[in-house]
Amino acid sequence: MTPQAPAPWRPLWAGLVLSAASALPVLAHAQTVDLASADNAHIQRPLFSPDGDRLSYESNDHDSKRVTAYVGRIGGAFEPVHGDGAASGLTQGFTTRSRGPTVVHELAWSPASLNTYVYGSSANGQDYDVFFEGGRAAIVGPSADGGPVWSPDGRHIVFTSARTGEGDLYAKDLSQLQAPPVQLTSHERSSEVYAAFHPDGSRIAYVAHSATGDNIWTVDRDGSDAVQITHWPRIQTRPQFSPDGDEVAYYANHEDPDRFDLYLLKPLHIQGPQLILRDVVPNTAGPVFTPDGKYLVAVLNDDSLLDPIVAVERGRPANTHVLELGTVGNQDLDIAQGSDGTVRIAWTAQGRITDSQRTFRRLFTSALPPLP
Secondary structure (H helix, E strand, O other): OOOOOOOOOOOOOHHHHHHHHOOOOEEEOOOOEEEEOEOOEEEEEEEEOOOOOEEEEEEEEOOOOOEEEEEEEOOOOEEEOOOOHHHHOOOOOOOOOOOOOOEEEEEEEOOOOOOOEEEEEEOOOOOOEEEEOOOOEEEOOOOOEEEEEEOOOOOEEEEEEOOOOOOEEEEEEOOOOOOOOEEOOOOOOOEEEEEEEOOOOOEEEEEEEEOOEEEEEEEEOOOOOOEEOOOOOOEEEEEEEOOOOOOEEEEEOOOOOOOOEEEEEOOOOOOOOEEEEOOEEOOOOOOEEOOOOOEEEEEEOOHHHOOOEEEEEOOEEEEEEEEEOOEEOOOOEEEEEOOOOOEEEEEEEOEEOOOOOOOOOEEEEEEOOOOO
């Protein structure tokens, strides 16, 4: 998605806005830290490593339409992930293709035991492949492959491939890199995207995208027993399992085609979806749970409140609190507990509340305020 240039704005003070326009309780923030910014580029899609000590993000350059992933440690420097064949020494994939804006995106962290990652990359904006940290080819095919996710045991990577012409889910066994990937889904007139593993690795949630609507399914990790778990028209998207694996969180515009809401669903129970929050800004990587699974954290799509980040208790939507983090125009976020025990939140925003003008989105971090 090509970012839009920012517009001038007149700053508002967060405390005054929240107290005047919202009945939600406010939790004071810890120290907010600027982590990263880029000239003429939006920062997007922050993702913590499973151990919470490393962080990745993407820089989406407005003019060149170049997307670059960066990786670093909290408090340290961030380095670009080189997706260009000449820069990384790649010998497969796109090294002989016509040159264009390089895209390095969709970084996916491995389980903590492996302490690595994969990412998607293309040198012409069309033929995407998947690579390991360091540039070694992981998944290279005759057409676009992307959206990689690791299985919890680190043995497989599940991804979406256009090699059948529609877009299906495949699994790559990392112990047999020379073997072809195994096709997991094959819905007719549908593309299967946004795969997410159950914490125990037994099931995969995904979206079946079709002309009649986008709904969420689950399937066993070997491709058997596919079950549709949402049955609404319009869009249901970005499923994520809760840390205990009991529920799936996702976004849907079921009530209003111009608005996305946050839902929870127990896929193994008869009761229907539970509406958690109305009118949220969908997170690029999907809904975010706190590490203990008690809360979902999301951005409200509310200009009067400067798009605040809120925490809503799972199962008790009435217990919702605004996290007063001191930034405006908030968007993508992630949460993780580091090896030092600190639970941190990383997010993108168009600036601090005290900034004199809006800028391209920057990356911020803070300790997560204690939740009641």
